Amino acid sequence: MKLYLRHDFLEFKEPLVMGILNVTPDSFSDGGRFMKTELAVRQVERMIKDGAHIIDVGGESTRPGAKLVSIDEEIDRVVPIIEKIKDEFNVLVSIDTYKEWVARTAVQEAGADIINDISGLGFSENMADLVAKLEVPVVIMHIKGTPETMQKNPFYKDVMPEIKQYFHNRIDYALSMGIKKEKLIIDPGIGFGKRVEDNIEIIKKLGDLMEFELPILIGLSRKSFLGALSGETNPIDREAEGLTANIVAIMNGASIIRVHNVKNAVKSIKVLKRFYPFQ
Secondary structure, eight states: OEEEOSSOEEEOSSOEEEEEEEOOSOOTTTTTTTOSHHHHHHHHHHHHHHTOSEEEEESSOOSTTOOOOOHHHHHHHHHHHHHHHHHHOOOEEEEEOSOHHHHHHHHHTTOOOEEEETTSSOSSTTHHHHHHHHTOOEEEEOOSSOTTTTTSSOOOSSHHHHHHHHHHHHHHHHHHTTOOGGGEEEEOOTTSSOOHHHHHHHHHTGGGGGGGOSOBEEOOTTOHHHHHHHOOOOGGGOHHHHHHHHHHHHHTTOSEEEESOHHHHHHHHHHHHHHSOOO
């Protein structure tokens, strides 16, 4: 399986690690830690040294109930950081945004390589058209509701069939807008309008999404459902839980894991490879 970038491609011979860089004051795990460019760059350097393939830069928290950020403020947060990363390091950068103008500026002016859209091209009217014109890969994520409302009594009759139908619809839409299939990544949206049991079911049945023949991204690092399973209330102390769930996700078909702690994720994949060949 290959993912085509603008001037190159990624081949998924083994799972890739996407390192999270939140340049926000209110993200649930590391809000405020990397608001200063110097601290953000140092963290990126650490993640690259630890083996990150992609750095995912976000300027607005999408945790349940998070406050909205203006387009200008989000651009001011992410663009200088992305410019600095692309100037100093040879690494792929994804911009974590659902706003067309943030994505446009991050790609055209700062050099971002991938757009990571939690809304599955649904919140910004012209996002799909923009992605097609920019010819960059895009992550289409499943979400039920919006970050403000998504955890207010979410309900599914049967979660995986509903998510599969969502992807059928969104992939068809993306293709109809001129986005090439080899530019698509899908993400079932762990924690985005999901109950604990829904998240478990998704990870257990992640292989059901392989019928789309697209890279599958999974983002579960430090999330609250892990704490519900283990009893750990501090997100930073949910590392063991996240490693365990990511291993299950990889064994069930995940191509990219999105994590806070790159070093531990890379080490876990190295061990898993000796027991579970990916090719």
